[in-house]
Every structure is written in C-alpha cells, then in structure tokens.
Amino acid sequence: MATILIAEARFYPHLNDMLLAGARAAIEAAGHKHETLTVPGALELPGAIALAARSGRFCAFVALGVVIRGETYHFEVVSEESARGLMALTLQGFAIGNGILTVENEAQATARADPSQGDKGGGAAQAALALFELREKYA
C-alpha cells in the first residue's frame, strides 16, 4: 500500500471539496492511503509538492485546484505556470496527476469537479497512480 499526497489549492472551497472527494475515492478504490495538504492557490501547488516530497514519504502526488478566468492576464499566469511547474516535476520523475481545472466559469468547473459528472479529481488520482506504477515497472 502506497501513500499518495493530495495537494489542494483551496481558492474555491466548494469546488475543491468535489475534486477532493473524487481523488480520495479513486485512491481508496486502488487500495492506497492518502494525506492532504492545503495551499492558498494553484500557483503554490508545484512548490508545495516539491517541499513535501523532501520527506520521502509519498509515492505519488495529486494536484487539485480550480482557476476561473477573471478580467486580467492573471488567469493565464496561474493556469500556465501551475501546469508548467507540475510538468517540470513530472519530468524529474515525480508521479503527479494534474487536477487543476482551468475554466471560464463556475458552471464549467462544477461539471468537471463533481464526482458524479466529470470527476476530474478522480481522473487526476488515476493518472498519478498510473505514473507511479510505470516508475515501479521501470525502476
């Protein structure tokens, strides 16, 4: 049994609760344990995962968050830099599932976060587990 770290950016708590429920259910269904850490926004997720990884306690990571377009270029910065940071860690060999929604409005976010609809939290957890299994296979 592995321990998976769920890193969540709690910018939109009600939407994050759905992502969290999906991710936790997927990890438990796969027979693994999980812990959760919380940061303010999606931009903090890559750094939080890098810091938590120093403990050596986690086999894989799930990044959860919601970025909703506002009026300024901030949307692009948060969306692209959070994804870029996660990908940089992935290419270093971290098993990470990216469950950061980047959407136009709350309705789009709900349709994707809800475990009974898009279940992107569950999907991100499954992606993290797939990379973890690949790493084990090719270790």
Ligand SMILES: Nc1c(NC[C@H](O)[C@H](O)[C@H](O)CO)[nH]c(=O)[nH]c1=O
């Ligand atoms: N606008 C959103 C943010 N912005 C906050 C940043 O992620 C970050 O916390 C801040 O710039 C301090 O470093 N975060 C989200 O997760 N979602 C957003 O829609």
Ligand SMILES: CC(=O)[C@@H](O)COP(=O)(O)O
């Ligand atoms: C991520 C965003 O674009 C948003 O939350 C920030 O809104 P704004 O661009 O209106 O400041």
